[in-house]
Amino acid sequence: AQSVTQLDSHVSVSEGTPVLLRCNYSSSYSPSLFWYVQHPNKGLQLLLKYTSAATLVKGINGFEAEFKKSETSFHLTKPSAHMSDAAEYFCVLFSTGGGNKLTFGTGTQLKVEL
Amino acid sequence: SQTIHQWPATLVQPVGSPLSLECTVEGTSNPNLYWYRQAAGRGLQLLFYSVGIGQISSEVPQNLSASRPQDRQFILSSKKLLLSDSGFYLCAWSTRQYRELFFGEGSRLTVL
Numbered sequence: 001a002q003s004v005t006q007l008d009s010h011v012s013v014s015e016g017t018p019v020l021l022r023c024n025y026s027s028s029y030s031p032s033l034f035w036y037v038q039h040p041n042k043g044l045q046l047l048l049k050y051t052s053a054a055t056l057v058k059g060i061n062g063f064e065a066e067f068k069k070s071e072t073s074f075h076l077t078k079p080s081a082h083m084s085d086a087a088e089y090f091c092v093l094f095s096t097g098g099g100n101k102l103t104f105g106t107g108t109q110l111k112v113e114l
Numbered sequence: 115s116q117t118i119h120q121w122p123a124t125l126v127q128p129v130g131s132p133l134s135l136e137c138t139v140e141g142t143s144n145p146n147l148y149w150y151r152q153a154a155g156r157g158l159q160l161l162f163y164s165v166g167i168g169q170i171s172s173e174v175p176q177n178l179s180a181s182r183p184q185d186r187q188f189i190l191s192s193k194k195l196l197l198s199d200s201g202f203y204l205c206a207w208s209t210r211q212y213r214e215l216f217f218g219e220g221s222r223l224t225v226l
Contacts, residue, residue, distance in 0.1 A: 034214055043120075043204055043217035044158075051213070090158070094213055102215065106157040 002027040004093045006105035014113050019063075019078040021108045023091035026072060032094040033074040035065055038107075039087045047089075050074060061085070086112045116141035120205045120218030127225055133178075133192040135221050137205030140186065145207040147188040148215065149180055152202040164188060165210075200225045 007022040025031060032051045036044040048059025055067040065076045074091060091105040120137045127133060139145050149161040160173045162180035170180050177196060181189045188205060202222050206215040 032213055036217075041202070041220065041222060043219045044206075044215070045217070046214050049214055101160070104158045 002029075002031075002093055002095045002103050004091050004103050004105040006089075006091050006108050008108050009106065010109045010111065012111040012113060013081045015083055016080050019076070019081045019085065019110065021076040021089050021091075021110065023074045023076065023105060024072055025074060025091075025093045027093060027095045029095045033065075033067060034092040034094070034102075035059065035063070035074075035076050036090045036092060037087045038090065044090065047076070081110075081112045083112050083114070086110055116207075116216065118205060118207055118216055118218045120221055122221060123219065124222045125224070127195050127223065129197055129225055130194045133190070133195050133199070133223070135190040135203055135205075135223075137188045137190075137218055138186055139207045142186070142207070142209075144185060144210065146210065147182060148206040148208070149188065149190050150204040150206065152204060152220075154201070158204070162190070195223075195225045197225050199223065 003026045005024045013019055034049045035047040037047050038044045047063050048057045048065055050057050050067045058064045063078045065074055067074050088107045088109050090107050093103040117140045146165050148163045150158045151161055152158050162170055162172055164170050164182045167182055167185055178192050200223055202220050204220045205218040208215050
């Protein structure tokens with residue numbers, strides 16, 4: 001069975017400080033992992049993806065994530081938060097052994113304060 | 115480039131009324147199509163997915179149904195809405211490799 005755990009349901013940071021959104025996964029097969037962002041009343045937008053190439057993945061808007069197989073983690077980071085980063089973030093797992101289906105995390109709400 | 119359109123954006127319906135949400139994709143052929151629901155304070159729940167015209171797989175038993183009358187058209191329907199059907203409905207498409215999803219802007223359904 002495959003699963004995704006987003007360790008924090010809410011994260012609050014000050015503008016200009018680093019962002020860390022944590023994601024752990026469980027998969028019996030080689031995973032593909034994604035981070036999506038959702039602004040209020042909008043669809044989900046792909047931030048970045050890991051598909052067994054480089055373990056450090058760079059995405060849009062200055063975000064990046066590192067795939068760590070030994071820790072089964074795929075944490076999302078950004079060096080300096082901007083007010084426009086306030087949104088909900090979803091970590092998503094795809095595994096060929098999981099019936100070719102995506103498994104969504106429960107989401108992390110990021111708040112950015114002045 | 116590919117685009118996905120979903121409508122209506124918002125909908126307020128009485129209990130027991132019918133529902134039709136429509137989604138179309140442009141700029142790609144033979145996409146996989148998906149309907150997700152996002153209830154308040156909860157994650158995304160896969161409702162239906164389709165790998166081709168007329169091929170619908172249901173993930174959750176409910177009073178909703180889906181149809182795919184054309185390659186790039188996906189419709190979510192109900193004959194009689196329940197209060198519990200309220201939520202944010204998202205259509206998405208992916209390539210045949212089932213990897214990253216591309217989402218529409220969503221439809222906010224409120225059942226009163």
